[in-house]
Every structure is written in C-alpha cells, then in structure tokens.
Amino acid sequence: MLRRIEQEIEKIEQAIAATKAKQASIYHEYVQVFSQALQQESILSVYRVCTQDYPDRFLALSMSARQELQHDVQILARAMADDARKTLDNLGSDNANNPPSQDRSGQAELDTLLAKILEDATDAANQLLVKTHILKTPVEENDALVSLTPAELEFTHQELMTKHNEWRSLHKRLLQLQDELAQQRQNQAIAEAEQTWRATWSEI
Template identity: 25%
Template sequence: MTRPIERIEQDLVGLQEAVRAIAQELKTAYTSYLKVLGKTMRQQLILATYYLCTQGYPEKFLNLSLNQRQLLQQAIRYLGTQTAQQLLNYEQADTELVTEEIETEDDLEDDLEMDEMEADFYLLPFPEESKEPREFVRWQQSLEIFIQNKLKEASQEANQILYKSRLLPQEIPKNILDIANTVSEATTEIIPTIPNVPNILNMVIGLEDEEDSEEANLTQVIAISLRLGEIEFTDANLTSERKQIRHIVNRLHKITVEHQKIQREKSIAEAEAAWRSSWYED
C-alpha cells in the first residue's frame, strides 16, 4: 500500500538535510586531502627529477653548467609549488575545462543511472544550496578528474623543462612525451614504470632511420609521470585522507540510491492520487 504523500515528503526533507551534511563533510575532507596531496606531489616531483638527473641521464646532467642546473631545479620547484596551489585552490578553477567523461561509479546500484557528462565540460562548482544528492556526486567526480588532469599537466610541463634543458633525448618529437603520459594513465603494461621508483616512465621509442625508412632506431626514454596512486602510496597521511574520502563517498552513494527510491515512491503516490481525482463512473 502506498504511503501518504505528506509522510513521503517528510522523509525526503530528512534525506535532503542528511545529504547536505554529508556533502559538507566531503568538501572539508577534500580540502584536507588536497593540502596533503599538494605537499606530497611536490616532494615526489622533485624526487623523480632527482632520479632522472642522477640515475637516468647522469652524463647529460653533468654536462650542464652550475647555472643551468640551478635553473632546472628552480623551475621544477616552482612547478611543484604552483601545481600544489592550483590543487588547493580548485574552487577558483570553475572555468577550467576538464576533458574527460564522468561515468557511473561501480559501487552505485544498478537502479541509480548517473547521466554521463559531455566529453568537454567545466569543473563543477560545489552545489552549495542544492538538495539533490546526484549533484554532489557529479561534483565529486569532476573534482577527481580535475586532480588527475593537474597531475598530467605537471608531468608534461616537467618533461618539457627537462627536454629544454637537453636532458631528454633531443631526437624524439616533443609531443611523444605528452602521448606517453596519456597512455601511461590507461595501462602499465605498454609503458612500464621502473620498479621501486615511483612516478617515472621507462619507455622505448622507435624512430625512423632517414637513410633506411624500413628500419627504426630504438631510443630509450626515461620521463616523469606523476600518478595519483603512486603519490598516495608514498605517504601514510595521504593514504589515510583518501580512505576517509572513500568512506564519505560511499555514504553519499547509498543515500543517493535511497533518495531516488523515495522520489519514485512520491511520483507513484502522486500519480495514484491524480488518477483517483480524475476518475468517475460512466
């Protein structure tokens, strides 16, 4: 038997209040997480650059003058600081495009069908006044994509700094490094990382021989690739922050499913009432 509409609406109001409380808790958790992530990311960027200069291309690094080495180090430090600030100040980046798709989370139940967002969309602002849990889910997903994109951008900029400093092989096309970072996000088999060295890519690229177009010269390239999972793994505090976020997101997903069920119950109750109000015997 369908419950009275007034009772259903009371349940909806209670759920909406709970949703907003969970959403605020999630926003606070992300602020704390991004602060730690920025600090750890900067450290890992410097460590990855150190490895590349001292283990990957030591001879080329030694060929640099003292001033060139200092300029390279300064550029990497600045890049790390700048990226950390951008992560923490994500709310100021509402007009920045995030070029990915948001898809339904695996742990959402089948009856919660999240709409896929367009391939090009803006980082969603926090829906402060919203009472719809789906909007907070979409905000959280867009923020995760924003974080991934910032790490990818930082990796690309770091590799360009190393390329311009003539540490990376000059015979490879510049866009190869960008492509490598994109591929590395999708698979660890095609472009493996170096064991026990986080955020480093070790790849072999085939370059065409100008004299013999049928043969390719294989060139090993070691480059920087900041990966969120590897950054989190290196810092216990960051791992703990991520665990807290997952816990809150799971609660948000559960209440989103419950909210949709009650919304449907309300629609059914209203439809039944509308049927009764318009029905009459011939």
C-alpha cells in the same frame, strides 16, 4: 502513512546535507594534500633523473647551470601545485567552496582531472630536463622520463590515499541517500494520490 513518509524524507534530506558538508571538507583537505604531494614528487622525479638515470649529464653541467636547474624545478613545482589547487577547487562549480559534482559523474570528473593535471606536470618537468640537456628528447629517452600518475602519488603519500578513499566512501554514501530520497518521494506521490483519490471518491 503519508506522515511517516514525510518524516523519512526529512531524515534523509538531513543526512544528505550532513554528507555533502563532510564530503566538501574532506575534498578540500584532499586538494591541499594533493598539491603538496605534487610539488614534492615533481622535484623528486627530476632529482632521480638527474642523479640516477643521467648523473653524468648532470655532473657535466656548470655549477651555475646546476643551480639554475634546481631553482627552476622548485619554481615549476610550486607553480604546478598552485595551478592544481585552483583547478581542483573549481571542479564542477564556479564556487570554490563546493566539491566536485555530487552526482554519479563526480568520481569520473575527479579521476579525469587528476590524470590531466599529472600529465601536464609530467610534460612540464620533462621539458625542463630537455631544456637543460639532461634529456635529449622524450621520444629517444622514454624510459627515463619523469612520470607522475594518481596511483603512484597516492601510493607514495599515504595521507593522500586516505583522503581520497574517504571522499570516495562519502560519495558512494551520498548516491545511496539520493536514491533513497528519490524512492521516498515516489512513495510520497503515490500516497498523496491514493489519499486524494479516496477524498474525492463517491459511489454512484
């Protein structure tokens, strides 16, 4: 009985190790795709505000001002993508080779951080548009603001959604395996206690 439990524990531990390795690989692929998508969507969002929401204001800029805006948005988008990559790589660990926390808080950690990254990116893009007089103030022109959300980013970039879904699936599987391991270790403790009881038992 005890030997069978030990074999089951060994099998589960191997499955956990394999799942963690796969999850880490998928996570880093996700980070790369997310960063690229953020860079692209930041530029496209500014493009839409300039050409669709306020084309008159964009056209009113001098040639040099338009070129400066286009140059600045590319630099900003690249910087935001780099920052996002570094932040996500370091999520939950000082070791950039580890994925987010591989416990029940992992999904919540990731979702919260993604929302914060996109909120900061949105603010930075809108500040650039205010600086170049395409937007007056975010309060006055709320409907025309650049707005980036995780759901919109994943909807636009199918590969990003696929990677995120793979990560969620592996995270769910990892939690299931951890629950199974905890149960088997409890079974092991019970079996060892019963075995020890029988070994030391003597009739009086």
